[in-house]
Amino acid sequence: MDMQNLKKNPFSLQIDPAKFEKATDDEKRQQDVMAESTTFFKDGMRRLFHNPLAVMAMIILAILIVVMIVAPMVVPYSYEEIITVEGVRDKAATNLAPFEFSQREQAFMEKYNVSVFPHIMGTDELGRDYFIRVVYGARVSLIVGVFASLMVLLIGTLYGAVSGYAGGKTDMIMMRIVDILYSLPDILIVILLAVVFKQTLDFSNIPIIGKLGTNMVSMFLVFGLLYWVGMARIVRGEILTIKENEYILAAKSVGASPAHIVWSHIIPNCLSVIIIMTAQEIPAAIFTESYLSFIGLGVALPMPSLGSLANAARSGMQSYPWKLVFPAVAIILIVLSFNLIGDAMRDAFDPKLKK
Amino acid sequence: MAEDIKKSEYLVEVKNLKEYFPVKTGFFKTTPLKAVDGVSFNIKPGETLGLVGESGCGKTTVGRTLLHLYKPTGGEFYFDGELVTEKNIHQLRKQMQMVFQDPYSSLDPRMTVEDIIGEPLDVFKLYDSKGDRHDKIMDLMQLVGLNAEHATRYAHEFSGGQRQRIGIARALAVNPRFIICDEPVSALDVSIQAQVINMFEEIQEKLGIAYLFIAHDLLVVHHISNRIAVMYLGKLVEIADADELNNNPIHPYTLSLLSAVPIPDPETARKSQRIILEGDVPSPMHMPSGCPFRTRCRYATEQCAQAMPELTSRGGDHMVACFNR
Numbered sequence A: 001m002d003m004q005n006l007k008k009n010p011f012s013l014q015i016d017p018a019k020f021e022k023a024t025d026d027e028k029r030q031q032d033v034m035a036e037s038t039t040f041f042k043d044g045m046r047r048l049f050h051n052p053l054a055v056m057a058m059i060i061l062a063i064l065i066v067v068m069i070v071a072p073m074v075v076p077y078s079y080e081e082i083i084t085v086e087g088v089r090d091k092a093a094t095n096l097a098p099f100e101f102s103q104r105e106q107a108f109m110e111k112y113n114v115s116v117f118p119h120i121m122g123t124d125e126l127g128r129d130y131f132i133r134v135v136y137g138a139r140v141s142l143i144v145g146v147f148a149s150l151m152v153l154l155i156g157t158l159y160g161a162v163s164g165y166a167g168g169k170t171d172m173i174m175m176r177i178v179d180i181l182y183s184l185p186d187i188l189i190v191i192l193l194a195v196v197f198k199q200t201l202d203f204s205n206i207p208i209i210g211k212l213g214t215n216m217v218s219m220f221l222v223f224g225l226l227y228w229v230g231m232a233r234i235v236r237g238e239i240l241t242i243k244e245n246e247y248i249l250a251a252k253s254v255g256a257s258p259a260h261i262v263w264s265h266i267i268p269n270c271l272s273v274i275i276i277m278t279a280q281e282i283p284a285a286i287f288t289e290s291y292l293s294f295i296g297l298g299v300a301l302p303m304p305s306l307g308s309l310a311n312a313a314r315s316g317m318q319s320y321p322w323k324l325v326f327p328a329v330a331i332i333l334i335v336l337s338f339n340l341i342g343d344a345m346r347d348a349f350d351p352k353l354k355k
Numbered sequence B: 001m002a003e004d005i006k007k008s009e010y011l012v013e014v015k016n017l018k019e020y021f022p023v024k025t026g027f028f029k030t031t032p033l034k035a036v037d038g039v040s041f042n043i044k045p046g047e048t049l050g051l052v053g054e055s056g057c058g059k060t061t062v063g064r065t066l067l068h069l070y071k072p073t074g075g076e077f078y079f080d081g082e083l084v085t086e087k088n089i090h091q092l093r094k095q096m097q098m099v100f101q102d103p104y105s106s107l108d109p110r111m112t113v114e115d116i117i118g119e120p121l122d123v124f125k126l127y128d129s130k131g132d133r134h135d136k137i138m139d140l141m142q143l144v145g146l147n148a149e150h151a152t153r154y155a156h157e158f159s160g161g162q163r164q165r166i167g168i169a170r171a172l173a174v175n176p177r178f179i180i181c182d183e184p185v186s187a188l189d190v191s192i193q194a195q196v197i198n199m200f201e202e203i204q205e206k207l208g209i210a211y212l213f214i215a216h217d218l219l220v221v222h223h224i225s226n227r228i229a230v231m232y233l234g235k236l237v238e239i240a241d242a243d244e245l246n247n248n249p250i251h252p253y254t255l256s257l258l259s260a261v262p263i264p265d266p267e268t269a270r271k272s273q274r275i276i277l278e279g280d281v282p283s284p285m286h287m288p289s290g291c292p293f294r295t296r297c298r299y300a301t302e303q304c305a306q307a308m309p310e311l312t313s314r315g316g317d318h319m320v321a322c323f324n325r
């Protein structure tokens, strides 16, 4: 073989250099022009806001949240008070239809020629303003949803990260525990745990937490204890794949410490998955909360929740169907918006779906 | 320099390097996979040793084991006369670096070019101030032919060739004396390959770095290497000067590799015979006894099944591990 020739043109076999012209400076500069620089986050956000469903869901959610914050300040009724007219309980103001006033209220308005704040969603069977109860119910649902998924986030990420990064036997044992928890019938366990916590735990003398009620706290515990397994599995799987990437080896080969590798390579690379998972966990938690409240294991009375409102409305369904419709629509709007946002986030941030 | 010669002529001395991976073969059973089995070679300062062999023969593993990315199963590695151990490897990473095979997975997608190249600088605190760090990174980008304006870009915004340049800049950041180049061009287009290879040569001329240049393409290796080592199933079968190996190949495996190189001239091509190897590469889990190549070798005899031939000199630096040639 003619090696002298090869030495000069190592790739002449595949390519004939004579057929090529040198690039002009102008052409070289063109090569340098690159697309607008975007960070991963910016890029994902841009895609998220280009998704009409997600934008709609965000607007709906924003409106709901504003209503939840503003309504208790504007509406002069409280969620636990029976409507009173001139300091007297209005016993007849039960089960009013939306925007209907009781006879006492009408008389009061005529007498003083003032207007009484309308009952936007009517009143319930005890004569409490239904709108404010639905608003508080939605608040409870949202708080439970957000805190429960934060708990899932914390426990799941920690567990999954340890398991995935440690690998080997540790990983094996930790994942078998997850498998066992995963195979339990979760609704049954939720109910059992909710019953047990309801009876055994008493948070009433702990500040702030006590105010939420034992039921609500035990609800967080139930979610945290049960639903982290999915998160742990996902995080572990993600870390296992990230660990296989050559950039982890590259970081080791330049002398980076394990802490540095975890902090600046592994966590940033699985952050998007964690955020997406959390966003998808919120509606699931809200749904379970409503479900538990519906079967009477949810938050304590008189604190309303969307589930317990729906449950209470069940008995009078034929006469007062709106009492079931309002909390049900609220649940649907909240859960649907979160689901749409969660899905859109997954589409926008999941690098595997990237072209 | 005078001191170097006193210590040893070689910058890199590898003696009987072994890397066995435990592979689960049963529920409680693991069998060692002998990815690298007794490899020895030396590299002088500023020299390039090419390492060729087909896919899966253990080339990458040699490189990674030298850098202690895998814990070596056995053997010794002297860097500049100093035995490399678990203890001193961290400091030695300032002197030896690696360029990885896959330009896509070897750069963290969440980091900017600046941070990727700056990582070794950060680890070893090789700068006095933020400005100093920035200047160093700019210099490195210039050196490997990257546009310094792109420092704040993310790796996924670059082409394969540019990404490999980023990887090289990262390796150069600590100012090493030895770089293991693990098939740095095999994932690139042929035209880009030539550019990147030329850059490796320019950098070597400028900085006097020694390379262990891994590839499975003999053309590429021949072009860049002073000497070439041929590897088959975890063992070196032949090692010689690049031209000597090319003009006078001795080991039957080297012969077959060379005969597989396409020949530009059709006249010569017709005259030369392609040696087509029979059979498949044996699995490294079930290595044949004696010489690993004997199952596909047309010169194989009884003796080859008994023992592994040692690398013996066939004149000067030309070492071959074969009984029959």
Ligand SMILES: Nc1ncnc2c1ncn2[C@@H]1O[C@H](COP(=O)(O)OP(=O)(O)OP(=O)(O)O)[C@@H](O)[C@H]1O
Pocket (backbone or CB within 6 Å): B021, B022, B033, B035, B053, B054, B055, B056, B057, B058, B059, B060, B061, B062, B101, B216, B284
């Ligand atoms: N971490 C590991 N664990 C177990 N086996 C491994 C590991 N890394 C490599 N191997 C095995 O060791 C052998 C050599 O692999 P290696 O990656 O070194 O080959 P290579 O020569 O670099 O191949 P290629 O040209 O495809 O890059 C292969 O059989 C491979 O399956």
Ligand SMILES: [Mg+2]
Pocket (backbone or CB within 6 Å): B059, B060, B061, B101, B182, B183
């Ligand atoms: Mg390889």
